[in-house]
Amino acid sequence: AQSVTQLDSQVPVFEEAPVELRCNYSSSVSVYLFWYVQYPNQGLQLLLKYLSGSTLVKGINGFEAEFNKSQTSFHLRKPSVHISDTAEYFCAVSSYGGSQGNLIFGKGTKLSVKP
Amino acid sequence: NAGVTQTPKFRILKIGQSMTLQCAQDMNHNYMYWYRQDPGMGLKLIYYSVGAGITDKGEVPNGYNVSRSTTEDFPLRLELAAPSQTSVYFCASSYDRDDEQYFGPGTRLTVT
Numbered sequence: 001a002q003s004v005t006q007l008d009s010q011v012p013v014f015e016e017a018p019v020e021l022r023c024n025y026s027s028s029v030s031v032y033l034f035w036y037v038q039y040p041n042q043g044l045q046l047l048l049k050y051l052s053g054s055t056l057v058k059g060i061n062g063f064e065a066e067f068n069k070s071q072t073s074f075h076l077r078k079p080s081v082h083i084s085d086t087a088e089y090f091c092a093v094s095s096y097g098g099s100q101g102n103l104i105f106g107k108g109t110k111l112s113v114k115p
Numbered sequence: 116n117a118g119v120t121q122t123p124k125f126r127i128l129k130i131g132q133s134m135t136l137q138c139a140q141d142m143n144h145n146y147m148y149w150y151r152q153d154p155g156m157g158l159k160l161i162y163y164s165v166g167a168g169i170t171d172k173g174e175v176p177n178g179y180n181v182s183r184s185t186t187e188d189f190p191l192r193l194e195l196a197a198p199s200q201t202s203v204y205f206c207a208s209s210y211d212r213d214d215e216q217y218f219g220p221g222t223r224l225t226v227t
Contacts, residue, residue, distance in 0.1 A: 004157075032213050036218075043205055043207075044158075046215045046216070090158070107156055108155070
């Protein structure tokens with residue numbers, strides 16, 4: 001069975017500071033990895049995804065994530081955050097070769113950017 | 116394109132009532148999903164569909180039913196609503212299994 005752990009439920013940070021949102025996963029098979037963002041009272045939208053190839057993945061709004069297979073991690077980073085990055089961020093995993101419809105989400109990390 | 120649309124946006128139900136949450140997508144996606152989101156719990160998959168006429172259970176299907184008669188529509192039916200079904204419900208779609216999922220704006224349901 002797969003699982004996703006987001007290590008921080010809330011991350012406060014000042015504007016223009018760097019941020020890292022941590023995600024670890026557990027799976028017995030190879031995985032695809034995703035980060036989604038949810039702005040207040042909205043649905044989720046994809047930030048970035050890792051399917052294969054380069055372990056450093058760049059997404060929208062200046063975010064990037066690095067897939068580390070040995071540490072089973074997929075941490076999300078941004079070198080300088082803006083007030084508009086305030087949102088909840090979800091890490092998700094699915095396995096290829098596994099059953100369909102099994103995108104597993106973490107519990108989310110609320111990023112709060114302060115002026 | 117409107118993307119994924121959901122109706123209604125808000126609804127209050129009494130215990131034991133039934134209702135259908137509507138979901139439609141205009142992207143000709145094969146895969147459609149229903150999730151529920153509870154505070155601090157992330158998203159849990161209720162049901163999903165890989166094409167018209169084909170549906171399957173997700174992680175938390177009890178108390179819900181779905182149908183998929185067309186590619187565009189994927190309604191979620193709640194029978195005998197219970198307080199435990201108070202949640203925010205999201206519909207999503209994707210072209211293929213490992214593609215990006217596109218989410219609707221959600222339906223906030225309260226059962227009292």
